[in-house]
Amino acid sequence: MSTLSLLTAVSAATPTIHTPHVDYLSILPLTIMMGGALLLMIVSSLFRKILGVGAGTAVAVVTSVAALVAALFQWDHVITHGPQVTIAGAIAFDGFDVFVQITVSIAMLLTALIGDGYLRREGVEGPEFHVLAMMSASGAMMMGAANDLIVIFLGLEILSIALYVLAAFNHKRAESGEAALKYFVLGAFSSAIFVYGIALTYGATGSSNLPQIADYLSKNVIASNGVLLGGLALLLIGFGFKIAAVPFHMWSPDVYQGSPSPVTGFMAAVAKAGAFAALLRVFVSSFGTVRADWQPIIWALAILSLVVGAVLALVQKDIKRMMAYSSINHAGFILLGVETATTRGVSASLYYLFTYTFLTIGSFAVITVMARDGDTGHLISDYRGLARRQPMLAGCFAVLLLGQAGVPFTTGFLAKFGVVGAAEATQAYVLAAVAMVSAAIAAFFYLRVAVTMYSPVGLVADPVDAHQGAGPDSTAFGGTAVGGTAVGGDASGASTVSADGLASLRVLTDDPPTDSVTERGIVPVPALTWVALAATVSFTVVFGLIPGPILDFAHQATLLFT
Amino acid sequence: MTINPDWYLGLSVVLFAIGALGVLIRRNVLVMFMCVELMLNAANLTFVTFARTLHDIGGQVLVFFVLVVAAAEVVVGLGIVVAIFRRRANATADDLHLMKG
Numbered sequence: 001m002s003t004l005s006l007l008t009a010v011s012a013a014t015p016t017i018h019t020p021h022v023d024y025l026s027i028l029p030l031t032i033m034m035g036g037a038l039l040l041m042i043v044s045s046l047f048r049k050i051l052g053v054g055a056g057t058a059v060a061v062v063t064s065v066a067a068l069v070a071a072l073f074q075w076d077h078v079i080t081h082g083p084q085v086t087i088a089g090a091i092a093f094d095g096f097d098v099f100v101q102i103t104v105s106i107a108m109l110l111t112a113l114i115g116d117g118y119l120r121r122e123g124v125e126g127p128e129f130h131v132l133a134m135m136s137a138s139g140a141m142m143m144g145a146a147n148d149l150i151v152i153f154l155g156l157e158i159l160s161i162a163l164y165v166l167a168a169f170n171h172k173r174a175e176s177g178e179a180a181l182k183y184f185v186l187g188a189f190s191s192a193i194f195v196y197g198i199a200l201t202y203g204a205t206g207s208s209n210l211p212q213i214a215d216y217l218s219k220n221v222i223a224s225n226g227v228l229l230g231g232l233a234l235l236l237i238g239f240g241f242k243i244a245a246v247p248f249h250m251w252s253p254d255v256y257q258g259s260p261s262p263v264t265g266f267m268a269a270v271a272k273a274g275a276f277a278a279l280l281r282v283f284v285s286s287f288g289t290v291r292a293d294w295q296p297i298i299w300a301l302a303i304l305s306l307v308v309g310a311v312l313a314l315v316q317k318d319i320k321r322m323m324a325y326s327s328i329n330h331a332g333f334i335l336l337g338v339e340t341a342t343t344r345g346v347s348a349s350l351y352y353l354f355t356y357t358f359l360t361i362g363s364f365a366v367i368t369v370m371a372r373d374g375d376t377g378h379l380i381s382d383y384r385g386l387a388r389r390q391p392m393l394a395g396c397f398a399v400l401l402l403g404q405a406g407v408p409f410t411t412g413f414l415a416k417f418g419v420v421g422a423a424e425a426t427q428a429y430v431l432a433a434v435a436m437v438s439a440a441i442a443a444f445f446y447l448r449v450a451v452t453m454y455s456p457v458g459l460v461a462d463p464v465d466a467h468q469g470a471g472p473d474s475t476a477f478g479g480t481a482v483g484g485t486a487v488g489g490d491a492s493g494a495s496t497v498s499a500d501g502l503a504s505l506r507v508l509t510d511d512p513p514t515d516s517v518t519e520r521g522i523v524p525v526p527a528l529t530w531v532a533l534a535a536t537v538s539f540t541v542v543f544g545l546i547p548g549p550i551l552d553f554a555h556q557a558t559l560l561f562t
Numbered sequence: 563m564t565i566n567p568d569w570y571l572g573l574s575v576v577l578f579a580i581g582a583l584g585v586l587i588r589r590n591v592l593v594m595f596m597c598v599e600l601m602l603n604a605a606n607l608t609f610v611t612f613a614r615t616l617h618d619i620g621g622q623v624l625v626f627f628v629l630v631v632a633a634a635e636v637v638v639g640l641g642i643v644v645a646i647f648r649r650r651a652n653a654t655a656d657d658l659h660l661m662k663g
Contacts, residue, residue, distance in 0.1 A: 150624050157631045161638050168642050177646040178658045184639050185594055185655070189585050191635070192601035195628055196578055199605045202621055203571075203612035254661045 020088035029067040029101040030141040036063025037134035044127040056127030060112035068105040092147035095560025100144025100277040108137040110361045111266040117526030136162035140274030149198045149208040167259040179258025186251040194238025200231030210286040217289045242275035246304035256324035265364025269357040298339040305332030306438035336419040340426045348418035351554035355411035362536030366397040385457035394453045403540040405446040410544035570611040578604035
């Protein structure tokens with residue numbers, strides 16, 4: 001009785017706390033993804049002996065599909081009710097947000113399908129892979145929905161911390177652990193820079209809430225505010241690390257090479273989707289009024305990423321390293337859309353991210369099965385003669401590579417066309433020109449893999465083989481010369497690029513010629529990987545031929561911006 | 563006696579610079595972790611200082627988010643270090659040279 005009266009006295013004395021209204025629909029896909037991860041973790045630790053890899057995959061697939069369906073409901077809601085801000089201004093519930101939720105759900109679904117075969121082949125028991133991947137995906141979704149710098153930071157960390165563990169997932173490979181540690185040290189470093197950027201921005205504008213920052217900046221004309229500019233620069237460095245834009249790309253080749261192949265695909269797609277979503281929202285919508293301050297930096301990052309990514313990809317002999325540089329190149333293209341800071345540019349960037357998700361995860365599906373037991377067969381020369389042994393697999397990979405190269409009638413072409421067109425519309429002609437030259441160089445290294453697949457084994461009469469006399473890297477040597485001369489004329493970063501290129505060439509020529517050109521037999525392709533491949537290839541071709549629906553989707557998502 | 567908040571901001575800049583230089587220069591992975599913590603705490607000091615000068619409690623709340631994230635990050639980082647350096651005598655970043663290019 002006395003405690004009760006005490007309680008009532010206390011509750012009468014303290015003022016009531018007004019908790020914000022929570023609009024659960026606005027965070028539904030995110031909650032489903034996180035809930036699925038927690039459920040799988042609890043259930044699997046209770047029934048460890050009974051449940052195998054299949055149960056984890058099943059839960060991950062069901063969760064991703066549920067998140068996708070929830071995101072489609074969200075889309076319907078946003079279309080009818082318009083964009084809004086919920087949960088005390090921390091979450092933006094708009095077309096842009098829903099677009100990111102859909103992209104990440106699809107990426108998670110495809111990764112679950114590819115990961116299943118990988119886990120069975122490598123003999124890695126337990127559902128931790130799917131738990132961590134779903135956690136990471138929920139972080140990327142949070143970054144897409146975040147309307148406050150600190151929520152972006154939380155999303156970034158949920159995304160990254162799970163990815164650090166995923167990179168170390170294959171404990172049988174020493175490279176896996178090394179990749180994880182490199183990713184962790186540079187990831188933590190970039191997060192710390194990002195937080196300091198948030199702190200300075202908060203100090204300069206008096207809020208960490210994105211609309212309030214935009215409001216402050218539109219009302220106060222700041223000629224030269226050191227604190228704000230410092231915060232802006234540090235935020236940009238933090239994002240630069242996450243999207244692997246040059247010169248913040250050093251970690252990505254090692255991490256891409258060392259991580260388990262399905263994780264690399266997931267990392268390439270989801271980490272980029274989340275980081276670019278937050279980058280677009282922060283810079284285009286919040287710092288839109290001070291765009292004169294950040295546009296030149298993005299311009300430089302875009303040019304450097306386009307050139308360095310394309311040129312260094314040419315000299316790689318490991319396909320995962322090549323894909324790492326190719327993804328740096330793709331980041332350059334997406335930055336093109338960010339640099340414009342227009343509706344057209346943002347929608348082109350979103351479209352690029354969406355199509356890139358399919359292309360990169362599909363490519364890593366092929367790389368995963370081609371690596372064989374132990375996840376080791378990653379030399380480009382391992383792909384020699386694949387078309388004769390497994391024409392279906394080679395055909396799928398060829399389509400995905402051509403899509404990444406931006407060949408017409410694929411989604412990749414429309415994506416590149418979109419961002420270059422948006423850059424041209426804002427008179428950024430130098431940027432557009434460098435992007436087109438870089439696309440031409442990039443086409444060379446994608447086609448090199450495709451040609452390798454379609455060239456027969458061991459025939460000296462074959463032009464590619466004859467060219468390859470000394471070892472599998474001579475083509476790469478010739479390729480650098482071509483790339484160097486093509487880029488030398490018009491790029492500011494050409495001197496550093498060629499220096500890097502020479503360094504890696506020396507490494508290549510010092511290596512003894514390895515004879516990995518031998519026929520390696522048929523690689524088994526799990527049924528679920530076929531499903532993922534069929535989905536990515538048919539998306540690339542069908543929406544390359546009928547571009548309307550996805551282009552409209554990206555455009556509408558941009559218009560429904562809070 | 564009152565202390566101008568600029569001093570705190572200056573201190574946080576110095577801490578942040580020491581942390582960043584440490585990550586870039588030191589080769590021991592554990593020391594690199596500590597330097598990252600120093601950078602995060604420099605950010606926390608900045609948050610608190612600005613919260614004080616802006617008379618806004620929000621900045622102090624943000625510190626808790628950063629603290630929690632820093633703790634989670636260290637747990638994962640130490641786990642990775644233990645997994646890698648279990649069979650080695652010391653935790654030096656220069657030993658990580660399987661992949662180059």
